[in-house]
Amino acid sequence: MTPGDIKKLLEKIPEWEVATDDGISRLQRTFSFKDFKSAIAFTNKVGELAEAEQHHPKLVTEWGKVTVVWWTHSVNGLHQNDFFMAAKTSELHAD
Amino acid sequence: MTPGDIKKLLEKIPEWEVATDDGISRLQRTFSFKDFKSAIAFTNKVGELAEAEQHHPKLVTEWGKVTVVWWTHSVNGLHQNDFFMAAKTSELHAD
Numbered sequence: 183m184t185p186g187d188i189k190k191l192l193e194k195i196p197e198w199e200v201a202t203d204d205g206i207s208r209l210q211r212t213f214s215f216k217d218f219k220s221a222i223a224f225t226n227k228v229g230e231l232a233e234a235e236q237h238h239p240k241l242v243t244e245w246g247k248v249t250v251v252w253w254t255h256s257v258n259g260l261h262q263n264d265f266f267m268a269a270k271t272s273e274l275h276a277d
Numbered sequence: 278m279t280p281g282d283i284k285k286l287l288e289k290i291p292e293w294e295v296a297t298d299d300g301i302s303r304l305q306r307t308f309s310f311k312d313f314k315s316a317i318a319f320t321n322k323v324g325e326l327a328e329a330e331q332h333h334p335k336l337v338t339e340w341g342k343v344t345v346v347w348w349t350h351s352v353n354g355l356h357q358n359d360f361f362m363a364a365k366t367s368e369l370h371a372d
Contacts, residue, residue, distance in 0.1 A: 218324070218327060218328065218333045219328060222320070222324040222336075225317070225336075225338065226317065226321070229313070229317040229338070232313060233313065233314060238339070238340040240337065240338070240339045241317075241320075241336075241339075242335065242336070242337050243324070243335070243336040243337075243338065244335045244336075
């Protein structure tokens with residue numbers, strides 16, 4: 183993906199940011215919850231989505247928050263599919 | 278806890294390391310699994326332990342691995358209880 187492609191798709195999921203870690207661009211968003219139990223419930227919902235789509239994020243679960251990070255190993259960065267998964271993740275949170 | 282206390286307790290859980298993040302000492306260990314599903318199952322087991330003990334770690338779930346990080350907010354670092362929770366976490370993995 184070109185920087186232009188990324189910018190354009192990012193406009194559709196404005197709550198997400200591109201974070202670079204280990205030189206790899208990733209889509210990242212932190213979701214807030216009222217306690218640990220609600221946070222881990224969301225981790226599981228995203229986990230089910232990941233299994234269904236066979237594309238797996240990094241999920242950082244803490245008391246009251248979950249940070250979800252999407253990227254594509256095979257391209258060492260972002261693929262259109264990551265933007266799709268990010269949008270789906272936001273939908274899960276909105277449900 | 279003094280550095281001597283930490284060293285002594287760390288000898289009892291040699292698979293764990295003290296990692297410093299944001300100037301806060303934390304106990305950290307990465308557990309390996311054969312896939313994402315097994316990793317998230319372990320995340321849930323540690324989550325149940327956390328709820329039972331009302332002490333909550335940071336859980337980083339990825340394809341094939343879970344990193345568990347224990348520390349105590351109220352002391353901005355390590356408390357004896359974190360070593361107890363780390364040992365319990367290792368037992369869950371051994372089960």
